[in-house]
Structures are given as C-alpha cells and as structure tokens.
Amino acid sequence: MSDDTSTGSAGGGVEPFDAIDVIRAKRDGGTVGEKALRWMVDAYTRGYVSDAQMASFAMAVFQRGMERSEIRVLTDAMIASGERMSFANLGKKTVDKHSTGGVGDKITLPLAPLVACFGVAVPQLSGRGLGHTGGTLDKLESIPGWRAALSNEEMFSQLQGDVGAVICAAGSGLAPADKKLYALRDVTGTVEAIPLIASSIMSKKIAEGTDALVLDVKFGSGAFMQDIDRARELAQTMVALGTDSGVATTALLTDMNVPLGLAIGNANEVRESVEILAGGGPADVRELTVALAREMLTLAGHPDADVEAALDDGRAMDTWNAMIRAQDGDPDAPLPTPRETHVVTATADGVVSRMDALPFGIAAWRLGAGRARAEDQVVHAAGIDLHVKPGERVSAGQAVFTLSADDEGRFPRALAALEGAWALADDANATSAVAPLVRERITA
Ligand code: URA
Numbered sequence: 001m002s003d004d005t006s007t008g009s010a011g012g013g014v015e016p017f018d019a020i021d022v023i024r025a026k027r028d029g030g031t032v033g034e035k036a037l038r039w040m041v042d043a044y045t046r047g048y049v050s051d052a053q054m055a056s057f058a059m060a061v062f063q064r065g066m067e068r069s070e071i072r073v074l075t076d077a078m079i080a081s082g083e084r085m086s087f088a089n090l091g092k093k094t095v096d097k098h099s100t101g102g103v104g105d106k107i108t109l110p111l112a113p114l115v116a117c118f119g120v121a122v123p124q125l126s127g128r129g130l131g132h133t134g135g136t137l138d139k140l141e142s143i144p145g146w147r148a149a150l151s152n153e154e155m156f157s158q159l160q161g162d163v164g165a166v167i168c169a170a171g172s173g174l175a176p177a178d179k180k181l182y183a184l185r186d187v188t189g190t191v192e193a194i195p196l197i198a199s200s201i202m203s204k205k206i207a208e209g210t211d212a213l214v215l216d217v218k219f220g221s222g223a224f225m226q227d228i229d230r231a232r233e234l235a236q237t238m239v240a241l242g243t244d245s246g247v248a249t250t251a252l253l254t255d256m257n258v259p260l261g262l263a264i265g266n267a268n269e270v271r272e273s274v275e276i277l278a279g280g281g282p283a284d285v286r287e288l289t290v291a292l293a294r295e296m297l298t299l300a301g302h303p304d305a306d307v308e309a310a311l312d313d314g315r316a317m318d319t320w321n322a323m324i325r326a327q328d329g330d331p332d333a334p335l336p337t338p339r340e341t342h343v344v345t346a347t348a349d350g351v352v353s354r355m356d357a358l359p360f361g362i363a364a365w366r367l368g369a370g371r372a373r374a375e376d377q378v379v380h381a382a383g384i385d386l387h388v389k390p391g392e393r394v395s396a397g398q399a400v401f402t403l404s405a406d407d408e409g410r411f412p413r414a415l416a417a418l419e420g421a422w423a424l425a426d427d428a429n430a431t432s433a434v435a436p437l438v439r440e441r442i443t444a
Contacts, residue, residue: 001025003033015043019053026060034073041077045177051184058181058190066195068240074195075241078203081177085152085209090160092121093300097292098205099216100197100234101133102223103361104259107216107288108136108167109273110281110311113319114293116164117310120300123159125170125208129370129378133222133361134269137169138370142267142336142380146329163322175203192224198237205242212248212299214292215239217442220257222357228253228439235442243444248299251442252291255435258390259360261285265369265383265404267335274331277320279312282389284437286311291438336381338404342411346394350424355390359421363414367405379406384414391434394424 001021017039025032032040040057043049066074087094095115099105112122126148129135137148150158150168158166172179178200185191205213215238218224219231235251242249261282263272275281276289293307310316324331364370368379386401388394400422403414 001030001032001036003035015039015048017043019043019049019057023053023057023060026057026064029064031067032070034069037070037073038077038080041074041081041177045081045180054181055184055188055190058185058188058193058196061195062190062193065193068237071195071199071237072241072244075199075203075206078175078177078181078199079207082175082207083171083173084207085174087121087123087156087159087209087211090121090156092119092159092164093212094121094123094159094210095212095214095296095300096123096125096205096208096210097214097216097296098201100201100218100224102218102256102260103133103357103364104261104264104269105134105218105256106136106139106261106263106269106273107285107292109139109270110276110285110289110316110320111292111296112165112167113277113323114289114307114310114316115296115300116323117315117319118297118300118302118305119164120297120302121159122165122296123155123208123210124165124167125174125204126167127170128374134264134266134364134370136167138378138380139266139269140167140329142270143324143329143331144333146324147327150327158323158326163319163326165319165323166327167323168327170204170208174207178203194230194234194237197224198234198241202238202241202245206245206247210247212296213242214295214299215249215251216288216292217251217253218256219253219439220255220357222259222361223256232440232442239442239444249444250295250299252295252438253440253442254288255437255439256357257435258355259357259386260288262386262389263383264360264364264386265367266378266380267337268383268385268404270335274317274320277311277317278314284389287437295441338381339406340404340408340411342403342408342415343399344401344403344415344418346396346398346400346424348396348424349394351393351427352388352390352400352422353425354423355386356421359417360384363403363417363421366414366417367403367410368407382406382410393427
C-alpha cells in the first residue's frame with residue numbers, strides 16, 4: 001500500500017487514511033507506506049484507531065512480517081509518540097544493556113555497577129515482570145527501602161556523580177504508543193513477531209538517549225524466540241535499528257534453555273547477584289556478566305578494561321552499595337526469607353541431563369515470584385533455589401531444588417508445572433548436556 005491511497009487531507013480534522021486499508025494491505029502481504037504507517041501509530045495512540053483494528057493489524061504483521069524499511073518507520077513513529085531524553089550534558093559516555101528476558105536473568109544487577117566503576121554512565125530504565133520472566137525492579141524491591149521511582153533530576157545526578165549507575169522505572173513518557181500496543185499484543189497472541197518485538201524494544205532504548213547499547217538476545221525454552229535462527233534475525237534487526245539511529249549497538253545470542261544461575265525469584269536473585277559482586281557466584285552468571293560488561297565497555301571506549309579484577313577486588317561491590325544507598329535502600333539489611341519451603345530430591349543416582357527453563361519460570365511465578373496481572377504484588381521471598389545444574393552428579397535422596405513460598409498451598413501447582421521439566425541420565429549420556437552459554441556476537 002503506497003502513501004498515495006490516502007482518502008483525505010490531514011488538515012481540518014479529516015483523517016488522511018483509513019485503518020481498514022492499512023490492515024488489508026498488510027493482511028494481503030503488501031508493504032505499508034511511511035505516511036500510512038506513521039498515521040496508524042499516531043491515530044492508535046490518540047484513540048482514533050480502535051484496539052480491534054490495531055489487534056488485527058498486529059496479527060497481519062505477525063503473519064506477513066515487515067520489510068526493514070517498515071520496521072524502521074514503525075520504530076520511529078513509536079519514538080515520536082513520546083518524549084526523547086538526552087544524556088548529552090552528562091560529560092560521560094552512556095551505555096545501556098537490554099535483555100529479551102529469561103528465567104533467573106538477574107544480570108542487570110551486578111552488570112550496571114560493574115560497568116559504572118570504569119567511569120561510564122549506565123542508565124538502566126527497567127520494568128516489572130509479567131508472566132514467567134522476572135522484572136529487574138521487582139528483584140531490587142526486595143531490598144528494604146529501595147526506591148524504583150526517580151525524577152529525571154535524581155537520575156541525572158546519580159549518573160553524573162560518583163555512583164554512575166542507576167536502575168529505575170522507565171517514565172511513562174517514553175514511547176507511550178509502545179506501551180499501549182504492547183499491552184494489546186500481550187492479550188491478542190501477537191507478542192512473538194520479530195518486527196513488533198524489535199520496534200517495541202528499540203523505540204524505548206532510542207528514546208532514552210543512550211550513546212551505546214548491548215542487547216542480550218535469548219533463545220531456547222525460556223525465551224520469546226525458541227530457536228537460534230529467529231533470535232539471530234531479531235538481533236540483526238535490532239542492531240540495524242540502533243546503528244541507523246546513531247546508537248552504537250551490538251548483541252550477544254545467549255542460551256536460555258536452562259535457568260541462569262541457581263536462583264529464580266526476587267530476593268534470592270539479589271542474593272546471587274551480591275555473590276557475583278563479591279567475586280563468587282555461579283559460573284554461568286559470572287560468565288554472562290563479564291561478557292556483557294566487556295561488550296558495553298568496548299562500545300564506551302574501554303576495550304581493555306579488566307572487568308574480572310573489578311569483581312574480585314571489591315570495586316564493583318562498592319559501586320553497588322553506593323547505587324543502592326542513593327535510592328534509599330540498605331544494602332546491609334537482611335533480605336526477606338520465605339515462610340514455607342519444599343525440597344525436591346533425586347529418586348536415583350545419576351547426572352542431571354536436563355532442566356527446562358520455561359517450566360521452572362512458570363513454577364516460580366506460581367509460587368508468587370511473578371504476577372499474572374499488572375496490578376498484582378509479587379512475593380519477594382518466593383521462588384526456586386537450584387542445588388545442582390545440568391552436567392552435575394546427584395545421589396538418590398539428594399536435594400535437587402527447593403521451592404519457597406509464603407503459603408504452602410502454592411506448592412502443588414508449582415510442582416505440577418515442574419513435572420517432566422528435569423531429568424537424570426547415566427554419565428555417558430549427560431556429558432553433552434552442557435551447551436555453551438554465549439553463542440554468537442552480532443554487530444552492524
Ligand atoms: N520487551 C519489550 O519491551 N517489547 C516486546 O515486544 C518484547 C519484550
């Protein structure tokens with residue numbers, strides 16, 4: 001559909017396009033022209049195009065895809081629906097990280113202070129969890145006193161001063177069109193479309209005004225994209241969008257078939273992040289934290305930064321403590337502990353050959369660590385602690401994982417989600433079970 005098919009003029013309150021033409025054009029596999037696409041986004045944000053029409057358009061995009069040029073226009077139209085921030089006066093380079101979401105993914109917590117301790121500003125505008133993937137703000141809110149809502153002035157002064165890192169709630173002014181469209185996609189089965197995910201994520205990141213961006217694009221059972229080829233296509237699309245908008249962007253493709261680390265929940269993920277900042281913690285969490293920190297620091301002009309040393313000598317921990325205190329949190333206060341626990345043990349000797357991320361994420365959610373509706377409260381102490389990971393040996397009767405909740409009535413549904421989610425094998429079959437975590441690096 002070209003822009004010439006307009007049915008009126010933009011002046012005098014007459015709408016220049018009809019939503020039905022735009023929907024039909026995409027439904028039939030056509031390309032939607034720039035003006036028509038910009039109008040569709042703007043008219044939807046204003047409420048002229050209805051939810052039913054936009055849902056139909058989103059489904060057409062899901063089925064038919066979009067040209068790169070259309071994805072660029074869609075992204076730009078969503079940026080134009082709200083404010084654009086700028087860190088130009090900060091006097092430091094800014095670099096941000098975005099993960100497409102996974103189970104046990106707490107990497108933002110140790111990563112932001114780790115990168116900031118090299119003098120780079122790290123603005124992490126984050127969200128809350130919905131469904132089986134956790135939210136960074138929910139995790140940090142386990143820390144007594146910690147505050148997610150900051151004014152723009154507070155955010156700037158935290159970035160400019162010695163702390164250098166901020167993790168806070170994204171204001172509602174960034175890409176409001178995406179906010180409306182994402183909520184609609186969530187209830188109309190149109191989330192997993194590459195053009196829609198790419199434009200949704202990148203519109204917010206470009207509007208935020210960061211100089212550089214590293215994307216952690218996940219594939220596997222606990223990710224939006226089940227297979228690596230689709231994850232690669234998503235990563236390439238987002239890297240191109242960022243680069244074309246002047247944001248230095250790279251991506252890592254990382255495995256999300258197995259939960260990341262040993263903790264899935266909120267308070268327990270904070271505990272594990274602090275272990276990483278103390279130079280310890282699970283090997284996979286450290287590996288990904290270090291890999292993403294290197295990417296971010298390379299884009300910010302510090303390719304030789306010794307990130308492992310900053311984890312081991314306490315510099316990253318000092319920045320973490322300062323970052324938590326700057327947002328009224330007490331990094332030394334005890335974290336919430338659960339009222340009820342339930343331990344699952346191995347029924348035989350063997351080696352753990354499989355732990356599927358998705359059912360573990362769903363089980364943690366059912367325990368109260370996540371929310372089903374945006375207005376629900378999470379239970380900070382709820383979640384799952386794994387005691388072993390794939391490739392590790394267990395004996396009959398040994399604890400494999402522990403479920404935590406505030407009410408033992410939550411255990412049966414969590415256990416139902418975990419039926420068949422993990423397996424034991426003999427040694428010979430299990431050695432190939434441990435796949436590399438970081439698979440590919442995608443650049444412009
Ligand atoms: N995260 C987003 O912000 N948008 C999507 O579409 C998917 C994940």
